[in-house]
Amino acid sequence: MSDSEDREPGTIAELTERLRRFAEEREWQQFHTPKNLAMALAGEVGELLAELQWLTPEESSRLMADPELGGRVRAEVGDVMIYLTRLADVLGIDLVRAADDKLVEVARRYPVERVRGWAAKAEGS
Amino acid sequence: MSDSEDREPGTIAELTERLRRFAEEREWQQFHTPKNLAMALAGEVGELLAELQWLTPEESSRLMADPELGGRVRAEVGDVMIYLTRLADVLGIDLVRAADDKLVEVARRYPVERVRGWAAKAEGS
Amino acid sequence: MSDSEDREPGTIAELTERLRRFAEEREWQQFHTPKNLAMALAGEVGELLAELQWLTPEESSRLMADPELGGRVRAEVGDVMIYLTRLADVLGIDLVRAADDKLVEVARRYPVERVRGWAAKAEGS
Amino acid sequence: MSDSEDREPGTIAELTERLRRFAEEREWQQFHTPKNLAMALAGEVGELLAELQWLTPEESSRLMADPELGGRVRAEVGDVMIYLTRLADVLGIDLVRAADDKLVEVARRYPVERVRGWAAKAEGS
DSSP: OOOOOSSOOOOHHHHHHHHHHHHHHTTOGGGOOHHHHHHHHHHHHHHHHHHHTTSOHHHHHTGGGSHHHHHHHHHHHHHHHHHHHHHHHHHTOOHHHHHHHHHHHHHHHSOHHHHTTSOOOOOOO | OOOOOSSOOOOHHHHHHHHHHHHHHTTOGGGOOHHHHHHHHHHHHHHHHHHHTTSOHHHHHTGGGSHHHHHHHHHHHHHHHHHHHHHHHHHTOOHHHHHHHHHHHHHHHSOHHHHTTSOOOOOOO | OOOOOSSOOOOHHHHHHHHHHHHHHTTOGGGOOHHHHHHHHHHHHHHHHHHHTTSOHHHHHTGGGSHHHHHHHHHHHHHHHHHHHHHHHHHTOOHHHHHHHHHHHHHHHSOHHHHTTSOOOOOOO | OOOOOSSOOOOHHHHHHHHHHHHHHTTOGGGOOHHHHHHHHHHHHHHHHHHHTTSOHHHHHTGGGSHHHHHHHHHHHHHHHHHHHHHHHHHTOOHHHHHHHHHHHHHHHSOHHHHTTSOOOOOOO
16 A cells, blocks of 8 residues: 555645646536535544544554555545645645644744653644 | 745655654654544644634635634644644655545546536535 | 424433443443544544535525435434543543533623624634 | 532533523524534534543543543533534434434444454444
């Protein structure tokens, strides 16, 4: 189930364009309000969680070794990326840039010198 | 609040590497089991939904015009991207490729000729 | 699809007991850590959102009039209640009391005299 | 943080009525479309998950022993119950009955004789 193949990794920009055309061809833009896309995103994240909910942390770390489970998880991750990318496009947000800007904030709140060694569980936002 | 600036858009690969180093510097990898990362992802999606929950669909379409609300939504989208990218890295999944593979499936299920014109609401997975 | 029948409405205490026995009979308590139950809860809420995501607000207000859609939504609400009740039991939390205590807080933050009339969107937590 | 006190446990019917009055007094019913309430529910479940995301399963089992963490989790559970109860009311769904009906289905799918002993992880819906 590895993704380390020889083909070019696609870019978010290309995926964004494909999703835009996909929606336009089917006249689905009417449904793609930020509100609906956020709900769809939450729905797919829910499906992803459902695949992991009964696993122990260790089992979850090995899940990609199981072809069926790994395939299902990869499909759900793909769905989450679809809706996140589409939502970002509709809102005019650059996903990587937004992530980077947030990461700078978090780094400021949890500087390495202060947190290395002890378990700082309050990472991220 | 537009992201259409002149600098180079970052790539997911670069973001992935930054997140990896971020976690390693702080010795946080121990917390980054797929289970925990999926929960963190769901938590951030919840915070994103909270920003949109009382808006009408039309208000949600205009939200980026409001500097404060737009800034908060962009920050939450950034958080969601952080955890999705980190989860994909830990699982060895290429986000764009997983999304593309899913899109091919959906296109097959909802070919343009069949769905254009009528409201097919069951898009995606 | 109305639930206004003549039989006694069941109580949460009885549902809690049934869920406890249900898990014990199948030796599933091992999977019912608060972490797993919270993930399961999020998974079911995701499935509920998926039923509503493409509806307009007005369509969502009429959804119970559609026997199929209404039945699916009712089933998902039932699943959410199952996991919320089980999680509350495992944590020793009284659901109604916890909700009431929170409501008192919210009422204090949004007193009627102050908010009646204008659209105060920041209700709840 | 125990809820085993001497006062009468409240009923869902009473909570439902209190929430109805709470919304009407503030003229907030306009915001309580099923769509919005489902999003609010997802938002609160996200906040609940955020409290548990970095805990090990064992730490999550002991969390109510910590007054601060236990208090925050109880508050989030209260918020989830608030929105679930309000959503059920707006849709005309009896929460306990919907849960019971779903439980009967699950019991049929996973009869005790068949599943006791081995780890059947596909419980619930």
